[in-house]
Every structure is written in structure tokens, then in C-alpha cells.
Amino acid sequence: MDLESFTTLSIVLAMIHTLGLFTAVDAIMTARTSQGAIAWALLLIFVPYLTLPFYWIFGRSKFKGYVNTRRVRSRNIKDNTQTFRVVDVSVVADFSDRPDLLVLERLADFPYTHSNDIRLLVNGQATFDAIYDAIEEAKEYVMLQTYIFRDDGVGQRFVELLTRKAKEGITVYFLYDEIGSYQLSRTFLNDMRESGIQIHAFHTTRGKGNRFQLNFRNHRKIVVVDGQFAAVGGLNFGDEYMGLSKRFGAWRDTHLAIRGPAVQALQWSFLEDWYWASAETPHVNWDEAPVENAENTAIVVPMGPADTVETCGLFFVHAINSAEKRIWIASPYFVPDKQVICALQLAALRGCDVRIMLPERPDHLLVYLSSFHFIHETAIADRIAFYRYQPGFLHQKVLLVDDKFASVGTANLDNRSFRLNFEIMVAIFSEPFAKSVEEMLLADFEKCRKVDPNEILHRSFWFRLGVSGSRLMSPVQ
Template identity: 50%
Template sequence: MTSSLLGLAIALSYALGIVSAVMALMSSRTSQGAVAWIISILTFPYVAVPAYWMFGRPRFYGYVSARGARDSVLRQVLSRYRDKVTPHLAEPGSAEIQAVEKLAMMPLTRGNRAELLVDGEATFDSLCAGLDNARDYILMQFFIVRDDELGRRVQRHLIRAVERGVRVYFLYDGIGSHSLSEGYLRDLADAGVAVSAFRSSRGVRHRFQLNFRNHRKITVVDGQKGWVGGLNVGVEYLGQSQRHGAWRDTHLSLEGPSVLGLQEAFWEDWHWATDEVIELAWQPAAAGTTDHRVVIVPSGPADQQDTASLLVQNLIHSARERLWVTSPYFVPDQGVQDALRLAAMRGVDVRVMMPERPDHLLVYLSALAFLPDMLKAGIKIYRYLPGFLHQKVILVDDNAASVGTVNLDNRSFRLNFEITAFIPSASFAADVDAMLREDFSRCREVSLDELYRQPMWKKVISRAAYLTSPIQ
């Protein structure tokens, strides 16, 4: 009897494995991901099948986007606000910018002021000053929030805002901020801050959505001023970590109609997390004399398109003279790799800046597998030396740049909720140019000979790590 039950259990396990492999074949968003899952499922079914059902879902279900849904409560509110933006719309001027608008499902607006914030001190000085000037509401979300000196500094500013009568909404990712203390959250809630975690799994229908993260970093004050970029809330982002040392990052402060794009992304995320539709101000206002054109590009696993990957490919294809890219985690999909190589082959100055010090070993090793092909095509690879490089910036020619949360890897392209500010304005591009030139002066250039000299064991491990990149 026991042997019969064991045999039945084994047969059912393999049957479930076959079903899971077929599901991976039909639903995976990339062929590499499908192959990786199928091989794992058929080779190690007892481990891979549960992992697939927990982490292998190709899309994030249940998330209602005001930009995409037809009949949602969010869409009804949004339809009333979008007409107010019409006087602030900018002419795209090129097919590439039109494509960005379509990907974002948000408009290109004019009358904005975009200011680069280089590293943590500048970022949190600007952000905390903005919190102190809030009069109606504050929206804040981060992927990582820590209960340390910086976290408590931000907490104090939020609590003081509530004491002035400001509504404060605080959203954090449940996985990214897994170590955040209950006391920290309780102090915020007791003071009157509306606090919620963004959890990818919710309820019975969505209980297996465990591999998705909300990687966005957004702050909005009164619908008039916003912040977005690479920095989270923790002292390591101020360069105070023994492990990482100096921390190189870039954030962005925005004023003008584009801030409503940041607000809209937060608004949608808050709705998923809480089922609440919060009342906000949706009246756009120009930022005075500065006239940067900006389009906000939210992206994530609930999108019908692979928005982040397509955005990056579009920026690469639009480059005519140069394309400078910085990313801490550089394992792009095949489409982005091919676009980068083709850009270099047509004479574009393509440079990629990466950290010298690894933060995630698997991602670091994966990059070693394809960097030789990049160098052969004429792409220049640089390693940042002083500390850990975490900024996510792209400079296109002399007239456009992007700053946001998107890394050039599969997780950012397909598994994370991300957000990018794309700014096709020459004056802003000049600021980014000056910033990146300073960064490149602190880098070393990687040579093809250096990669060829890697020991065989490291090359083998790198290839194996790269095979897992579609499901990392």
C-alpha cells in the first residue's frame, strides 16, 4: 500500500512538472526565461515546480492602472484631471519621443524644472526641505527604508508635517524593507501617518505573486514638487556603510506639470496596497522661467508591454552621436544587448559605467559572460572605482537624458515596478554631461585582454550565472 501511494505521488509530481513546463513554455515573457524554467522543472522537479508556482508568474495580476483600465474608479478621476494638462503639453518633435509617450501612457509636458541631486546629502537635504514646506499632503514611497539615523531623520520630518495638519501617505515595499522595525512603522501610524506595505501577493487569487517588487522611489508634495531617482532611505546611501564605502547615486527634483505623473504612479500603487482612492490635487502649474520638457514613464509587470526594456531600446536607437549609460546591475536582455552593439557599430560613442565592487555576486558574474562581445562591437566599459555605483542614468546625444529607478537587468525590465523621468531638453542634458564626465574620470576602462585572462573556472561560473539571468 505504501509503495503504491509513493508511486502515485511520484507520478503526480512528474505530471505537475509537465503541466508547469507547458505553462512556462506558453506564458514566459522571454524565450530565455522559458528555457531556463523548463530545464529546471524537468531536471529537478521536486525543487523547481514549487519554485515556479511561487516565483515564475509572468505578469502581475490584479493591479488596476488608471492609465490602462477602461472603467476603473481611478480612470474616472484621471479623466477629469487629464484635460487640465492640455495647456502644458509639449510637441514631441520626433518619432522617438512619441514612442516614449505611448509606452508611458503619459504626456510630454513643458514648463518643468528638473534639477540633478548628486549623492545622498544633496538628495535628502532637498527632500527634507520639501517635506517641511508641505501644506496639504505628502506622498512618499521607497523600496528600502531602514530604521537608522537617516530613516529616523525622514520620520521626524513626516511626523512634524502631520502635526501641522498635512496628510501623509507612506508606502514601502514589503520585501525590500523586510528588516524595517515594527516600532518605526508604529511611531508613524501613531502620529497619524497613513502607512502601508506594497505586497505583491494579496488574497487567494494573487497569493503566488512572490517574485515581484515595487522598486520605485517617489516623493510628492502638494502635487507641485516631486523627487525620483536611485536613492533609498538608509545610511549606506549617505556613504556610511563599511561594506560599500562611498556611495555614488543620482536623484532628481521636479517642479511643474510632470510632478502629476509621479503622483499618478504613487496613487495607483496606493490603490493596489490599500483599495483606497485618496483625494489629491490635480491642477498642474508651470515651474516659472525654467522650461524643461519631461515625460514620466512608470513601468512594471502589470504592463501589457515590456515598458522598461522597450524604453531603453528606444533611447539606444535614437542615439546619433553618443549614448552614455550607468547601471549598478548590468545584465540586459538580448534586445538591449543587440541595440547597444548596433549603436556602436554605426559610430555612436557607447559607454557603460558599472561598479568595480560587486553588490550582488550573481549579477556581477553574469555580466562577465557577455562583456567580451560588447567590447568587440566597440562599446566602452568602465568600472567606477571610489565606491559603489548605484545611479541609473542614460544620456542621449546632447539633447536628452533619463534619471530613474530602472537597472539594466531582467528584474527591472520585467519583475519590478519602476519609474523613469525622461527629459528631452538640451540644458538638462548639459548638466548630466558634466556630472557623468566627473564620474568617468573616476573610472578605469575594461579591456578585452583583461576578460580573456580570467581563469577558466570563473568563465564557467559566469556562463552558468548568465543562464539564470532571465529568472533572477
């Protein structure tokens, strides 16, 4: 190597190490945990060549710029929703004497509302039929937000419907996550735009500090029609959610169909995300429309990496801590943090019936392997029961506490939902609704096998090594 090349190489290496040093300072200042700060800092200082790209992609814990955009650009709808949030007390459920319930209201920044008609939608056929019928009846606008949208049979059915409604003069807003829906072609998206559909990607890499961040996702699935109907839950739009996947076959999922004041909170959540993606202010209906004789009191809890606190984790911890008799959770993934593990163990020690339902078949290998470690770590003798759902793939996100509280939405029991994804859950306080969730989950438990928490100890060395290695990646799973 000649002197000039050596000098150039030395300068490049010095610049990389300097950049690694400055980035290590950023990691120390912003990492969520002391262990994470130490790990990132050491790797950035001593191995910056490999670590810098990984930190730029996976290292951030907060989604930059979203809060400021929300504050500056959403004043118009904030003014409109003051009626919903503060003035119109006719639809607001007053829990001022229940500090345990006020926790969720303060987390959500939305009030509880009563007079909601909320219906469980079990699996793809019921969900897509309900959404299709609601869109068919749209008079003013349709808002559709999803993590995954496929250009397949299910996707084309809804594109044809949305295109027809747009031609009828209905305003159609379509928001998708560009990472979850990465398979959508430019031609497909352009065709939708040309048909009159207003379509935007969420743009998780938009904004200062997010340029290289591929780790944040908008995992919400929301449909709002005319501000009067909303659907939310675990189903994206694709053939696999109808049980047509060659890999999984049957697909077990749960959605909600909602009419009543809670629709306004779901509409608000959509509009915040739409602002971030488009900087536009849609004109929408803010009529709360309470449903006569509907007895469901509900609260909508949006959560995500732009929040000042870790809303999703706190939501689960609070729900588990509030359990007196039982806590049943159905989730496709089980990669909890220490707080959730401790909350589950304390619930079991209080004598609660603690059950966790997971899929038998994995869709993401690392998360599946990690679950073996966390099942073993969480279990206390036979006080916490784990179940593996046998037919196809279980994807529902459902929570049942005691006899009056149930929740359905998009959040999984894993670190990605706790800290990296934009999620949304609807909590319903209603004995009849909780009973319907109980009956649904009991039917699911009948299709499960009960898990031995120590089964990992009976697996091969290589399997246990894979589980241990996967656990190290749990912060980004």
C-alpha cells in the same frame, strides 16, 4: 516498506508528477521565450519535486491582477486626471509631428509637459536635504514610496519628520516594498501607524497567481508633496546612501527634484501603486502648476510587469536607437537582453560614442559576475567603452543621448528591471539639462578605470566558471 506506505507514496508521487505536468503546460503557454518554455517544461515534467517550488517563486513573467485593480478602482482619479491628460493643453508639449518622440508618450500613457523646473541631486546629502525641506514645507499631504527603508539614522530622521507633520494635520502616505524593506520590524511599522502615518506594504504576493511569487518587486522611489514637488531617482532611505556603509564607504547616486506639470504624472504613478496596496482613494491636488521661465520638457515613464508590453526594455532600446552622436549609460548592473545588446552594437557601428559606466565593487555577486560575460559579448573591438567606477559603490541610473535628451530614474540595465520590477524613469528634453548631466558624468568618468572587454579571458578557470554559471541565472537577476 509495507503495502499501505507504498500505496501512499505512490499516490503522492503521482500527484506531484500530475501537478508538474499541468504546471509545464502553464510554462509553455506563458514563458517569455521558447528557450525558457522548454527548460521549465522539461524540468517540471522530469524533476517536479525540485522544480515546482522554484517555478511558483520565479516562473511568472506577468504580475497578476494589478491591471484589473487599476482599471476598476482608479476611475475616480482617472476622471480627475482627464484634465491633465487631455483637456488642459497649456502644459502639454505637442510632438504630434515627431513620431520618434511619440514612442515614449505611447509607452508611458502620459503626455510630454513643458514648464518643468528639474534639478539634479547628486548623492545622498543633496537628495535627502531637498526631500526633507520639501516635506517640511508641506501644507496638505506627503507621499513617500521606496524600495528600501532602514531603521537607522537616515530612516529615523525622516520618521521623526513625517510623524511631526502627521501631528500637524498633514496627511502622510508611506508605501514600501516588503521584500526590499524586509528588515523593518513589526514594532517599527506599528509605531508609525500609531503616530498617524498611513503606511502600507506594496504586497507583491497579493492577488490570484501571485501568492508564491517573491520575484516581483516595487523598485520605485518617489516623494510627492502637495502635488507641487516631486523627487525620484536611485536613492532609498538608509545610512549607506549617505556614504556611511562600512562595506562600501562612498555611495554614488543621482536623484531629481521636480516642480511643474511632470509632478502630476509621478503622483499618478504613486496612486496606482497605493490602490493596489490599500484599495483606497486619496484626495490630492491636480493643479499642474507650470513653473515660469522653466524650459524643461519632460515625460514620466512608469514601467513594470503588469504592462501589456515590456516597457522598460523598449524604453532603453528606443533611446539607444535614437542616438546619433552618443549614448552614455550609468547603471549599477549590466545584465542586458539580446535586444539591448544589439541596439548598443548598432549605435557603435553608426559611429556613436557609446559608454557604459558600472561599479568596480559589487553589491550582488551573481550580477557582478554576469556583467563580465555581457561586457565581453557586447563589445565590438574598441567601439563600445566600458568603465568601472572606483570609489565606493555606483548606484545611479542615468542615460544621456546626444545633446538634448537625458533620463534619470530607478531602472537598471538588467533583466530584473526590464521584466520583473516596477520601475519609473523621467526623460527630459532640454539642452541645458543634458549639458548638466554631461558635466556630471564626465566628472564620474574621471573616477573610473577603463575596462578591457577581454579581461575575463585572463582570469582563472574558476572565475570564468563562476561567470558562466551566473550568466545562467541572468533571467532572475
